Amino acid sequence: MINLKFSHEHLSGFLTDDELLIMQEELNLSHDMLVNKTGKGNDFLGWVDLPEQIEEALLSSIEEDARCIRGIAEIFVVIGIGGSYLGARAVIEALSHPFAGMMNNRKKAPVIVYAGNSISQDYHAALLNLLDEKDYALAVISKSGTTTEPAVAFRILKAHLEKKYGKEDARNRIISITDKSRGALKKLSTDEGYKTYVIPDDVGGRYSVLTPVGLLPIAVAGFDIRQLVAGAQAMRKVCVAVPSIIENPACCYAAIRNSLYRMGNQVEILVNYEPALQYITEWWKQLYGESEGKDGEGIFPAGVGFTTDLHSMGQYIQDGQRMLFETVITVETPMHNLVIPFDPADLDGMNFISGKSLNEVNQMAALGTVLAHIDGEVPNLNITLPKLNEQNIGELLYFFMFACGLSGYILGVNPFDQPGVEAYKKNMFALLGKSGFEKESEAIRVRIVGE
Ligand code: PA5
Numbered sequence: 001m002i003n004l005k006f007s008h009e010h011l012s013g014f015l016t017d018d019e020l021l022i023m024q025e026e027l028n029l030s031h032d033m034l035v036n037k038t039g040k041g042n043d044f045l046g047w048v049d050l051p052e053q054i055e056e057a058l059l060s061s062i063e064e065d066a067r068c069i070r071g072i073a074e075i076f077v078v079i080g081i082g083g084s085y086l087g088a089r090a091v092i093e094a095l096s097h098p099f100a101g102m103m104n105n106r107k108k109a110p111v112i113v114y115a116g117n118s119i120s121q122d123y124h125a126a127l128l129n130l131l132d133e134k135d136y137a138l139a140v141i142s143k144s145g146t147t148t149e150p151a152v153a154f155r156i157l158k159a160h161l162e163k164k165y166g167k168e169d170a171r172n173r174i175i176s177i178t179d180k181s182r183g184a185l186k187k188l189s190t191d192e193g194y195k196t197y198v199i200p201d202d203v204g205g206r207y208s209v210l211t212p213v214g215l216l217p218i219a220v221a222g223f224d225i226r227q228l229v230a231g232a233q234a235m236r237k238v239c240v241a242v243p244s245i246i247e248n249p250a251c252c253y254a255a256i257r258n259s260l261y262r263m264g265n266q267v268e269i270l271v272n273y274e275p276a277l278q279y280i281t282e283w284w285k286q287l288y289g290e291s292e293g294k295d296g297e298g299i300f301p302a303g304v305g306f307t308t309d310l311h312s313m314g315q316y317i318q319d320g321q322r323m324l325f326e327t328v329i330t331v332e333t334p335m336h337n338l339v340i341p342f343d344p345a346d347l348d349g350m351n352f353i354s355g356k357s358l359n360e361v362n363q364m365a366a367l368g369t370v371l372a373h374i375d376g377e378v379p380n381l382n383i384t385l386p387k388l389n390e391q392n393i394g395e396l397l398y399f400f401m402f403a404c405g406l407s408g409y410i411l412g413v414n415p416f417d418q419p420g421v422e423a424y425k426k427n428m429f430a431l432l433g434k435s436g437f438e439k440e441s442e443a444i445r446v447r448i449v450g451e
Pocket of ligand 1: 081082083084141142143144145146147150204205206207290418
């Protein structure tokens, strides 16, 4: 039994059931490749069965480390980029009080901040200003152990931490999460004696949220990783069971996306009505963008937060080039109550909604928007969560990962590699004069200077 509901009731006029069911044969093949691990990239399918295989010892160890960190740190810095931080951030921000860090009576867990997810000098310098004043610990997360952004951030923060606490105490404030044997981070961690968690060989970055990559920061932030895993387990059962477009929500989503894509809808917009879900969208964008965008193919994954972005992107979505479809995440029950007050003067004319909850207004905005966008020829899909909690987020994450694997296979690409990511790195290393890139350095110099 799962709580997440996927619905496509607003597709009529865009895609008939018969047109959709034409995809069943392709889905059967994709589902088989995913579940039986026979398709492209099948050495990176460890995440498919992972929710069932997470060991009690691992969960207990992560919970114990999280307890220790909560005892010594006001700030916990998560160093990582792409799949090595987005899953953790997505879950933490979805479940956190947005102002927890600024409230005096909410000191149960450290504030989680992120580093090594950019190369911004100002961002990292400002972070050091904060860390001068606060007690902190950190996790450095990199599967390859060689990614420039987290490596540079860790170099800076390690020096800061050792200066602040001394080498011995600093060592106890660092947890590394990396490959079991390869990469510079693994070697450094062994040499320095850091507590280290392993990212399984067969789980790629963007599918790694249920490994220590996601679980450790989420536990440090004070959330129940067992419930998160339980949600993923429940959704996995449904996803792997029958490859039916009618019965299996992930199959249905994958089939609809590919049908709409073939009809010219090249952009999918993930829509939410809760600012807390912004990083679920960022995680989803990476998951689908890196998995599908290759070989000249792929739906471009975009994201908006409504009603905020109705005042910026609403015009385009309603009325711009018709190549879009939307997947709307709706949360039924908010975590807090808030009723709009009556105002005798009613100068803003809002008394007609006084006494209603803000959530009722948000829901009517959502319904009104769906109907308007359908009128504007934007096909709409919906994912409903009863509320934001660990179980439901676990379901959502697994639903999206499984559907992404299916969808990529239907598209005909390898959803588990990312060869295109190397292009910028090659140029950057050539420009920075990295040893081994001498030929590229010369070529790029000629290209820029023109001689
Ligand atoms: O999904 C992926 O594989 C990537 O986004 C990686 O997670 C990202 O590039 C970071 O790589 P690493 O964990 O090796 O530092």
